[in-house]
Amino acid sequence: MYPEMALPMEGRTNWKVFAGVMAGGVAGIGALTGMLMNGVVSAAVNLPVPFTVQASSINGTGFNLAPGQVPNQQQGAAQIQMNGSLQNMTISKTVNTPLGTFQINISAGSGSTPVQATGMTVYASSLGGDTSFPSGLTMDASSGALSGSQLQMNNATLQVPYLSTQSITLPGMSLSIQPVSGSSSSSSSSSSSGN
DSSP: OOGGGTSOOOOOOOHHHHHHHHHHHHHHHHHHHHHHHTTTTGGGGOOSSOEEEEEEEEEEEEEEEEEEEOTTSSOEEEEEEEEEEEESEEEEEEEEETTEEEEEEEEEOOSSSOEEEEEEEEEESEEEEEEEOTTOOEEETTTTEEEEEEEEEEEEEEEESEEEOSEEEOTTOEEEEEEOTTOSOOOOEEEEOOO
């Protein structure tokens, strides 16, 4: 028998390598999220089930809403275009994988600095919240389009199959991945990064 086969090998975890791999994975997800928000990989959100965007408040300028069709889908939705400031924003989605069902949450703007988005285009299959238009609202009866120079919405919830922006800042962004109750996997990971 060869000497190296005589004893079983013992494994150890190099925590520096492990942390590097985890940080790289989280950075990759963050970069993908950033590209998604900037419309670089907008096709990635063309999923059969929309994700949910929630914010304690949304202050928008140059608001326009019109009936539209979600890009690359046959699904109709309200197309919203504006520049926006979102306080306590959370994007969440439940994803089924071979390892189980997971809830993915991306949060930002929970401190004194809100999320800032310019050139934002959102296709919303539903939206709700306490809404006001301080400078008035215009409706085009022929197209059903709404427009207003200012939008204020509190306790906002949008079901969104598509979202893109020209630019976005995500202060205090955090990502969490949690198994949903009854999922076959019990592992979870989370990370956060300041802006």
